[in-house]
Amino acid sequence: MTTSSERAYHAVKEAILDGRYGGGMRLPEDMIAGELGFSRTPVRDALRRLNSEGLVEIAPNFGARVTQWSQMQLEEMTAMRIMLEGYAAQLAATKITPAELDELLRHNDAWEAAVSSSPKPDIDGIANSNLSFHRTIVTAAGNKFLAQAIEPLWHLPLVMKKYAMFSRERLELSRQHHSEIIAALSAGEPQWACEVMRTHIVAARAFDAKLAPDVPSDGATWSEADAAE
């Protein structure tokens, strides 16, 4: 049996990623505990864990809020992903195992299935299989600290996925990138893998930049968040 702390952690995390707990929203321990049927203790654990991952911010004697990122911070996160995932692909190219390559192909198949899901693309499916794809590569890179540094940066795309507009061109481009990444890794070419991965993320940024509408441009202050409640 999994502990209550663990379940509380996943429940709150999912709620944030789903957007049910929106950016800036206060998360009183009592309230969460009531919703989940736990006491405050495991909820406390969960919130502090989420805090260390950056999903919530905690002020002493005040409590937790869902983190709200400014446009500038979104760009900082993307810059980090470019560097870190590029490096991960580079390492993975010489280290990836056949089993991991298989896994990569499976995630890619799932991704394509979600893309061509009818009548409309399956957004959740796309986001999840895409995350698994990237995570497999980072795992294959075999650097624990690299993985720990990247993981929190993936929260962003998940939080944003509901806003994401997946145009036909964008999906087609991603498809090509995924194929090329697999090719580079299969060929054991570090530099190729690195550059394709960087291209992949940079291109996604370009699409997001074009469509990003009402993300708070900078002054995402606490008081603004209050007003939204």
Next chain:
Amino acid sequence: MTTSSERAYHAVKEAILDGRYGGGMRLPEDMIAGELGFSRTPVRDALRRLNSEGLVEIAPNFGARVTQWSQMQLEEMTAMRIMLEGYAAQLAATKITPAELDELLRHNDAWEAAVSSSPKPDIDGIANSNLSFHRTIVTAAGNKFLAQAIEPLWHLPLVMKKYAMFSRERLELSRQHHSEIIAALSAGEPQWACEVMRTHIVAARAFDAKLAPDVPSDGATWSEADAAE
């Protein structure tokens, strides 16, 4: 007044960094609570926070242990530092403020003072001013996520400082690197700053590799840790 959780966190962290709590040592909540005069609750908070920073590892229903890194992981950490701090220096070159440059000079002065402390170099002083030096640069880079990714990687040199042999050549080389880093940042030259910083860390690794003696080469398992108690 700071909270008990906060104080417990700092107390345990300091004990680990000082080596009083050695790698692999178990840290029962009761014991720490007793030593510090708190109850288990704030100690729990502290241990989980340290866990998220990687300084301790927690197994469910078993408790916390001081993390013990294998030789391979030490190399992984250094590889990460090279990439991240190089990038930080690159960013800082175009963003650093005069105030931050002043701060950098002060830390460098403190470092030189610690080096030429008589009769012997002040190891703690060297480690601390060196850390401040690096941290100032990362702060100047102005990327919050970059800072969060690097911070845990600095635990390693602090834990290891007691083993470090600071030869005359090594200190002299570090001195030159620090000066050149400051010069590159002052000149606003991103690429220069990046490369010197990378050189600085790579060179340190070379010295460590030469002298690293009895670090557990790989299989730093829990059972081995037990045997050492």
Next chain:
DNA sequence: CCCGATTATATCGTATACAATTTAAGCAGA
């Protein structure tokens, strides 16, 4: 003498109660 089952111990996981703190509201005075 060795091995498996059982008990014992240590430690954590969770709930609850109360103290401390912050935030918000209400109220008196200018």
Next chain:
DNA sequence: TCTGCTTAAATTGTATACGATATAATCGGG
């Protein structure tokens, strides 16, 4: 009406108690 102080509410911080779990020790059977 506005400002400043006092009071009230909400929320967290901490201690403690008890139940759950894993590890270690013990004991009986082979």
